[in-house]
Amino acid sequence: MPSKTSSIKKQIILHDIRQVGWLGVLYFLALLLILPIHIIIQYSNPQAREFMEKGNLFLYIPEIQWLLSITVPVLMGILLLRYLHKKQTSDFIHSLPIKRASLYHHHLVAGLAILIMPIILNALILLGLQAFSGIGDYFNMMHVFSWLGIILFLNVFMLLATFFTGMITGMFSMHFVLTYILVLLPAGLALLLFANMGILFIGFPIEYYTNIAIYKFSPISYFLYNFNPDPDLTWIVTLAYAAAGILLYLAAYWLYVNRRMEATSQAIVYPFMRPVFRYGVTLCFMMAGGYYFHVVSFSFAWVIFGYVAGSLIGFIIAEAILNKTWKIYSSYKSYLIFVVSLAVILLAVNLVKENYENKIPAADNVEKVYFGDSYSYTGNPEDLEPGTKPLFFTDKQDIERVRALHEQAIDAPKADDYYEGDLRSTFIVYELKNGKKVARSYTYSLDDSAELKSLQYEIEGTNAYKYANNAVFNFNSDEIYGVDVTSNSMKQSSTTISDPQLINKLLEAIKKDIEIGDPQEDSEQTQTYSFDFLTNKNQGSSYYASFDDGDKNTIKVLQEAGLYDDLKVYPEDISSIDLENYERDYSITIDDPEDIKHIRDHMVYYSDNEDSYYVTFHLNRGQSMQDEFSIEYDDLPDSIKTQLEE
Numbered sequence: 019m020p021s022k023t024s025s026i027k028k029q030i031i032l033h034d035i036r037q038v039g040w041l042g043v044l045y046f047l048a049l050l051l052i053l054p055i056h057i058i059i060q061y062s063n064p065q066a067r068e069f070m071e072k073g074n075l076f077l078y079i080p081e082i083q084w085l086l087s088i089t090v091p092v093l094m095g096i097l098l099l100r101y102l103h104k105k106q107t108s109d110f111i112h113s114l115p116i117k118r119a120s121l122y123h124h125h126l127v128a129g130l131a132i133l134i135m136p137i138i139l140n141a142l143i144l145l146g147l148q149a150f151s152g153i154g155d156y157f158n159m160m161h162v163f164s165w166l167g168i169i170l171f172l173n174v175f176m177l178l179a180t181f182f183t184g185m186i187t188g189m190f191s192m193h194f195v196l197t198y199i200l201v202l203l204p205a206g207l208a209l210l211l212f213a214n215m216g217i218l219f220i221g222f223p224i225e226y227y228t229n230i231a232i233y234k235f236s237p238i239s240y241f242l243y244n245f246n247p248d249p250d251l252t253w254i255v256t257l258a259y260a261a262a263g264i265l266l267y268l269a270a271y272w273l274y275v276n277r278r279m280e281a282t283s284q285a286i287v288y289p290f291m292r293p294v295f296r297y298g299v300t301l302c303f304m305m306a307g308g309y310y311f312h313v314v315s316f317s318f319a320w321v322i323f324g325y326v327a328g329s330l331i332g333f334i335i336a337e338a339i340l341n342k343t344w345k346i347y348s349s350y351k352s353y354l355i356f357v358v359s360l361a362v363i364l365l366a367v368n369l370v371k372e373n374y375e376n377k378i379p380a381a382d383n384v385e386k387v388y389f390g391d392s393y394s395y396t397g398n399p400e401d402l403e404p405g406t407k408p409l410f411f412t413d414k415q416d417i418e419r420v421r422a423l424h425e426q427a428i429d430a431p432k433a434d435d436y437y438e439g440d441l442r443s444t445f446i447v448y449e450l451k452n453g454k455k456v457a458r459s460y461t462y463s464l465d466d467s468a469e470l471k472s473l474q475y476e477i478e479g480t481n482a483y484k485y486a487n488n489a490v491f492n493f494n495s496d497e498i499y500g501v502d503v504t505s506n507s508m509k510q511s512s513t514t515i516s517d518p519q520l521i522n523k524l525l526e527a528i529k530k531d532i533e534i535g536d537p538q539e540d541s542e543q544t545q546t547y548s549f550d551f552l553t554n555k556n557q558g559s560s561y562y563a564s565f566d567d568g569d570k571n572t573i574k575v576l577q578e579a580g581l582y583d584d585l586k587v588y589p590e591d592i593s594s595i596d597l598e599n600y601e602r603d604y605s606i607t608i609d610d611p612e613d614i615k616h617i618r619d620h621m622v623y624y625s626d627n628e629d630s631y632y633v634t635f636h637l638n639r640g641q642s643m644q645d646e647f648s649i650e651y652d653d654l655p656d657s658i659k660t661q662l663e664e
Contacts, residue, residue, distance in 0.1 A: 030121070034128035038094045045090050046136030052079050054143045061153050072156045073247050075144070075165040080245040087172045088201075088238055094133055095180025096193050098125045103190045105282040112279050122274045126181060126267075133173055141166045168249060171256070172241045175263045176201070182266040185273035186291060188282040192339070198238075205236035210305040217312045217321055218367055220375045220428060223445060223459035225393040285339045293352075296336045300356055303332025316432075329356065378424050379448045379456055381417050386410045388447040389420050389477065390486070393459075405489025405561040409482060410449075419477055420446060426470040430462040440464040442474060481533060489551065489561035490528050495521065502550040503576070505585040506564070508592070508618075508635040508642060513581055520579055524549075527571035528563060535569075547585055587637065589615050596634040597649075597658070600627075606661060613655050620653040627651075 056078050060070050071077050101107040111121070144162045147153045176197075183196040209232055216224040233239040234255050244251055277287060286292045307328020311320040333353045337346040390409050411417055424446055441463055448456040464471035477483055485491040498521055504512040515521055528549070551561040565572045567586070576582040592614050598605040608614060621633050625648040633647040651659070 030116070030124045031128050034098060034125060035132070037100075038097050038129065038132055041090065041094055041097070042132040042136055045086065045133070046139060048086055049083075049136055049140040050143070052082055053140055054147060057144075057147065057153055057156070061151075061156070070156055071247070074161050074249070075157060076245050076249070077247050083169065084172075084242050084245040087169055087241070088176055091133055091173045091176035092180050092194065092197050094129050095177050095184060095197070096190070098129050099181065099184035099193070100190065102184060102277075103188055103193070103282055108279050108282050118275050118277075119271070122271055126177075129177055129181075130174065133177055134170060137166065137170055137173065164249070168241070168244065168251070171259070172237060175237055175259060178263045178266040178270070182270040182273075185270050185277060186287060188284045188287050192285050201238055202236050205232050205239055207302065208232055208235050210302060210309065213309045214305045217308065217318075219371060220432070221458040221460055222374075223393065223457045226445065226447075226457050226459065229393050283342075285342070292340055296333070296340060296352065297356055299336035300329050300332040300353075303335070304329035304360070307331070325360070329353075329360070375428060377456065378421055379450055381414055381421060383450050383452070384417050384448050385451045386412045386449050387417050387420050388445070388449070389483075390445055391443050393445055405492050407486050407492050409486035411482065416477075416480065416482065419473065423470065423473040423477060424458065426467060426473060427458075427460040427462055430460070430470055431466055432461060440471070444474075479536065484532050484535075488532050489563055490525055490532070493551070493553065493561055495525055497553040498525075498551050499554050500552040502552065503581065503585065504548050504550070505587075506546045506548055508587045508647075509585070509637060510642065511585050513584060515579075515581075520575075524572070524575050527575045528565065528569070530571045531565065531569035587635075589618070591637050591639045592618070592635055593638045594636045596632075596636070598632040598634070600630055600632075602632070606658075608658065610657070613658055616655045617649055617658075621647045621649040624648050625650050 053075060061067055076083065101111050112118070141162055144157075144165075145159065148157060148159060148162065179201050180193075180197045183200055184193055187193050187196055209228060212222075212224050212227045212232075216222045233243050237259055240255065240259075273288070286295050304325050305328070307324035307326075308321045309324070310328075311317075311324030314320075330353070333349075333356065334344075334346065337349050337352075338344050341349075388408060388410050392406075392408075411420060423444075427444065441461070443461045444459070446458050446460075450456065462470065464474055499516070501515040501521055501524065502512060503515065515524065546564055546566045549563040549565070551563070553560060567573065573582060576585070589611065594607050594609040595614055595617055596605055596607055597617075608617070617633060627650055629651040630648050631651070631654070633649055635642050635647075654662075
């Protein structure tokens with residue numbers, strides 16, 4: 019009978035097991051310690067058992083599970099393909115009577131088996147614990163299968179990515195670096211692109227795009243976000259990564275079959291990929307340089323310098339890697355090509371810049387418009403401050419008011435975070451009737467434009483704005499079981515209200531004061547108080563609100579309940595005041611009632627002027643707060659100025 023040759027090469031499989039089998043064993047032991055043993059140890063301790071949470075298996079050190087999932091497959095792939103980085107080994111392996119397609123699939127299947135086995139074995143152990151012990155009360159079979167599916171998906175994807183990059187490079191170190199560049203590149207490139215668009219286009223909402231998309235662009239960031247007790251995997255993103263994994267498998271197969279084996283020591287094996295690497299690195303360094311100088315200088319001239327310097331550094335690094343030498347003077351023509359291309363791109367940007375920046379949808383085309391300072395405007399409770407909700411204007415008059423402010427914001431000077439005036443960060447999203455959205459973001463000072471300030475206060479004065487941004491309008495009074503009232507001024511004083519009728523009466527008073535409140539009034543009050551509304555939901559969460567002596571309805575309710583006098587500091591309650599200079603090397607004590615009243619009426623929470631003085635109160639009734647206030651020299655009474663000058 020004719021002999022039949024098996025397509026399975028046992029020696030190749032045994033060689034791969036010797037190469038990476040130890041890594042699979044270590045991976046199994048690591049997962050065993052993180053999950054089954056960790057769970058058993060906690061369960062066997064009665065005290066620790068009380069704090070064990072029920073639910074997903076990502077409750078147990080998810081960061082380490084994620085870290086193992088993005089490093090073990092990469093190390094495994096690099097070790098399996100290490101023979102491609104050494105000329106003698108590569109020549110020997112490829113001289114064997116085995117087709118490259120067979121070699122590729124042997125290595126890939128062996129790697130997948132060694133990688134998957136530790137995960138499946140730990141899943142079986144977890145299923146055994148769930149079925150045959152009381153530990154099963156803390157997680158169920160679906161939790162095990164959910165954990166198994168997510169962690170297998172990420173591990174397999176990372177191994178396929180490593181095989182793909184292994185076919186591109188002939189260097190061990192580059193194999194490692196290129197793998198992480200590949201999986202991080204979409205997110206990193208998008209982040210750099212959005213950051214630079216924010217420099218070039220006034221109103222471009224960087225955080226809006228980064229928050230809703232960036233983490234999905236890389237499996238590393240996407241699964242880090244989802245390695246938690248409540249993963250939020252979507253079918254669209256999961257299928258996209260599955261399709262990308264299949265493409266990586268096919269591309270790696272094609273590249274390996276067509277690979278030149280003599281290119282074992284080259285950073286990029288394929289000539290057609292070298293320009294992609296060269297200009298890709300140059301572009302990324304260019305955008306990073308421009309953004310860095312924008313952040314530290316806020317000057318467009320420095321941004322241009324950052325573009326030039328960053329691109330030059332990136333080009334030199336890329337060329338040095340490709341040529342394995344720093345002598346790259348002859349490559350200047352390639353850099354000139356990049357510079358010319360960059361100039362064309364910047365020219366094109368300049369042509370569309372005005373159209374983008376001045377685009378404000380017509381009111382008739384707008385279904386609703388979001389207005390606020392938060393980029394998470396979709397209504398996801400986890401992304402919002404407790405007690406707030408997204409503000410959408412649907413009334414045509416309100417939409418026109420937002421459009422008018424938008425027009426003013428376009429021409430307003432951009433203020434940075436260090437500005438000490440009346441600063442606003444405003445985020446606007448027009449949702450159009452055709453289903454499209456127009457999003458813009460601005461940071462500006464209200465001190466620079468009277469018209470802009472008037473429009474801002476007009477919007478903030480609407481009931482819709484107040485209802486959306488004040489907690490008392492957004493929770494059910496039935497949830498409240500108590501209210502902590504605290505003095506934030508000169509006195510350390512607090513009380514707790516638990517009477518449901520008084521709580522409801524207080525809530526109504528607070529709402530009335532907010533509705534009639536004027537946003538243009540000076541909010542720098544030193545006689546302020548705060549409410550903490552204690553709820554019986556979300557593990558004892560609370561809502562916060564503040565008020566001052568101008569909130570007459572709230573004060574009246576507290577007075578009728580006999581609570582206000584314990585919070586407020588009256589002039590006769592102050593025995594003396596200590597004034598300490600800015601350098602804290604000189605102080606005086608003031609006990610004159612008229613001077614005390616004058617200082618109390620003119621002080622602020624804090625002043626960074628070097629001619630200001632720190633103010634510390636001493637009370638006859640109640641305990642003084644440890645916090646210090648400030649008063650500027652010009653606001654001191656003449657009698658105190660005379661005393662200080664003596």
